Amino acid sequence: MEKYHIKLTEEETELLSKIDLRSHHSNHEEGHAAYLGNREPILALLTSLSARRAVPEVRLSYWNDPNYRSGRIKGSRKGLFERNGCTGADIYTHPHFLVHLRYFLFGSELPDDVIKAFEAKVGNPEWVSSSDIVPIGNAARDLTRRYGLDIADAPEEFFKLCLDMGLGLSTAESVMRSVKQVR
Structure with a gap:
């Protein structure tokens, strides 16, 4: 529902068009190619969104605040990446980050x-x-x-x-x- 989508600038829309947002690919080669192709546009998009503070605060809390996550292992969603040895820009280009990027941009994935x-x-x-x-x-x-x-x-x-x-x-x-x- 577009009501929950964040408004993107023309430059951000162009960057988004270069990102493969799929979580699953038909084979490893296709997935690896998507990972390599996503690195630059994801980082550029996140830099732009961050500079203009476009991502709603509650979505950032969902990502950064351990209180917004329940589960056996304590910590924020970002903290789980760090706990697994993924740090810095690698967090945001990791294929498992795509689900969080989709939430940042579009909100909940419900019909x-x-x-x-x-x-x-x-x-x-x-x-x-x-x-x-x-x-x-x-x-x-x-x-x-x-x-x-x-x-x-x-x-x-x-x-x-x-x-x-x-x-x-x-x-x-x-x-x-x-x-x-x-x-």
Whole structure:
């Protein structure tokens, strides 16, 4: 949904057109060629976005703040790259960074109909209270089932959507936990 896309300059749009944003390739050679071709444009795009502070603060927190990540291993998403020996510019050109780059640029990777239905259920995020968390989580879980979303990815994508909508971190975590219960 373009509502959550960040506005790019002409130069940034041109750089983006040179980036292969796919996470999976049909073979190793194709993947390696994409990795080599992505290095320069990714770094140039991120430099431009950073210079004009175009990436929303909540998305940067998602990347940098350990509180925005749950899991067995503690640390931020960026910290996990560093923990695995990937540092500096290599983090941003690593193929596993592409999922984060897509989030920086486009927001959650949920179908538009799911986003619209979830937004309708939430209403004005400023009015959401703790008593709304269970019904909002149930709605996200129901949408996951109704649209046949991948249960491995849906919890994280709803978490991202909640953050982008302006819901608090604890609400976003509750929604994510609710979606994880889908069987």
